[in-house]
Amino acid sequence: MKQQGFLDIINPVKDKMYRLALRLLVSKEAAEDATQDVILKLWNQKHKLKDYTNLEAFAMTVTKNYCLDELKAKKNNNLRIVHQNYENNSVSPQRGLELKDELNWINGIVSELPEQQKIVFQLRDIEQLEFEEIIEITNMKSTAVRVALSRARKKIRESLTKKHNYGIAKN
Known part of the structure; x- marks a missing residue:
């Protein structure tokens, strides 16, 4: 198949391919790129195109599959970026202030705990x-360590819940 014959086949379908990609x-840029890439794929397979009874349906199927592959690749790249941000531990200034405030509250609550629980x-x-290791360091029995830890966590949880519920009720 010559170039002009290929263009005669593709030109009527090209706009539909673009609209589907869009x-x-x-x-728009991604749709234009996708359309061009699909046309290039079809050009590289031009010797097989005569085997298809409905070339328009074939071109649209190739376009759809190409776009879905692009979306999958983009989703994977976005997941990688999110994962890298997670590993990077980058925190927005606002979130940093919120965490600092929360830690200050927790430190205040912990400082009020009985000595063993603290x-x-x-x-x-x-x-x-x-x-x-805790049993060895504190010379406490296993059950006493678990009870002290449980009570400390419960007190912290209750205090934080009260703080957050108060903040919600205030707003």
């Missing part, structure tokens, strides 16, 4: 020590 990809909470939830 519907799927939303961006120590157990610090060792387990902040220092991330194992229960065996």
